[in-house]
Amino acid sequence: MDVDRYGTAHTNADQRALAPFEDATHAVLAHRPNAGAALEAAIAFDPALVSAHALKGFACLTLAREELFPAARSAAQAAREAQRDKGDVTAAEAALVDALALGIDGRFGAAADRLHAFVATDPHALLHLKLAQSLRFMVGDVAGMLADTRAILPAWDETRPGFGYLLGCHAFALEETGEFAAAETAGRRAVALAPDDAWGLHSVAHVYEMRGRTADGIGWIEAARPVWTGCNNFAFHMAWHLALFHLEAGDDARVLHLYDTEVRPRPTDDFRDMANAVSLLWRLELEGVAVGDRWEALAEVARRRRRDTTLAFAALHNLIALVAAGDNASARELAAAMAEKAREETDQGDTIRAVGLDLAGVIVSFGSVPREAAALVALAPRLQNLGGSHAQRDVFVRTLARAAADRGDRAALDRVLAARRRLKCDDRFVADLAACLDRRPGLLIHG
Incomplete structure (x- = not known):
């Protein structure tokens, strides 16, 4: 057995494969661009390196794109074959292979639990911890994220x-x-x-x-x-x-410059890149800032993904792009795909049932058909289920708040903002909404 620099134990590894696997682990930990090349190098030295095949599978899985699931399954199969070749594999390798299988089955939370169960026995297994954190992040399990790190820090x-x-x-x-x-x-x-x-x-x-x-x-x-x-x-x-801070400072020109040069410098379809771009433009729109024709490039990506409901968080950002670009037909198609996904007994099926469908309804009807106040208020505290961070989900909270303000409903707005204030302090957006309502007292609904 060989234990690498970051605590992963390997069965009878070719020694030449360990350094590139450590490089891949470092790339995952530090969000560096060389993980893929490092994994290929490790596998070239040791085609039966179980953890390398499993990590390739996780890389495909966490990109949350339906067309990458075959690659994730292929990596999982290669990992299982390597397991058989190696014979008595380490617990670290077994945990990675088991968790990958659970993730491919749509059970991200269970996959994270499997990884943590191993980390509880080997608290120095940093790669397993990092992967578990990523999976919990995607399903909104922040309590689990904190419990996992607190449990092993003393070691x-x-x-x-x-x-x-x-x-x-x-x-x-x-x-x-x-x-x-x-x-x-x-x-x-x-x-x-x-x-x-x-x-x-x-x-x-x-x-x-x-x-x-x-x-x-x-x-x-x-x-x-x-x-x-x-x-x-x-x-x-x-x-x-950085752009969010400049938005709060009121420097809209700087925000748009950052969008063009650093937030969206090239038209990728990675869901994280789309989330950055969509949420930033939507924030600008909600604050009345003209964004020109930037929506169309995002809508082009979203159209290609209008049947992809691998991750509710990603699908909802695609939905915003379609609505903002005025492509109502594609938006309705994506909303219908989400309704279909909601019938699945998977983590994301559960999430879409719990919050995704209702939020999709708010987004699709935004600016046209006023939503009932009760629906807006009920959604705000449930957004955690979507995964992502509080800062990322704030784009949805802002959407609910704006919808309440557009109804002239101060009571609903106050309740949406009360949910927001549990973690985020008031900002310029809140002040602007309040000022907007104050200018139209004849429309205010007080309960």
Whole structure:
């Protein structure tokens, strides 16, 4: 048995394969662009390296694109064949293969639980922890994210490779559960220990976003440009955070410049890139800022994905793009696909039943058919189920709030914003909505 630098135990590995597998693990931890090439190099040295095949499968799975599921299944099959070739595989390898199978079956939460069950027995298995965090993030299980990191932190110290990346995961989980001071401390320490820890870096940015510390956020992200510009497409997400701070500062021209040059510099269809772009343009639209013809490029991507409901979070962003571009037919087709998905007994089927269908209805009818106040109010506290972060889901909260304001319903608006205030402080958007209602007192509904 060989244990690599980041704690993954391998069965009878070709020694030449360990270094590139460690490189791949580092790329996953630090959101670097070389994970795929490193995995291919590891497999070239050891075609029966179980963990490398499993990690390839996870890479396909977490991209949440229906056309990549065959590749994920192929990687899972290769991992199982490698298991048979190796014989008595390590518990670390078995956990990866088992969790991948659960994820492919649409059970992301169960996959995360399987990984954590192994981490509970081997708290230094950092790759397993990182993958579990990613899966829990996708299903909105922030309590599980924090429980996982808290459980293993006592087994770590600064002498162990990767401690900074673990702290970055812990910082984000703290932030998402509202422990902002502790999150900032952990995130700053993470970056001090691992200067390329983009996740820890962005965890601190989340703290500043939620607490309204706009100048601090701009300064923090700009100072770290040499770090995050070397990331994979996570660089686009960091630019998105920077744009949010400038939006709050009222610098719309800077926001649009960031959109064109750093948030959406090329027309990818990665759901995370689409979420960045769609949510930023929608925020601008809700604040009355003209965005020109930028919606059409996003709608072109969304049209190609109008039957893809792999991830509700992604589908809802695609839906916004279609509605914003005026493609109502494609929007209705995507909403119908979501209704079909809701019949599945999977994590995402459950999510769409619980919140996705109702939110899709709000989005499809936005600006035309007023929604009942009760529907708007009921949705706000359920958005956590969609996955993503509070900052990302705020685009949906803003949509609900704007819909309530457009009804002239102050009571509904106050209740939507009350759910928002549990973690995020009021901002310019809230002030503008209140001012809008104050200017139309004849339309106000008080309950």
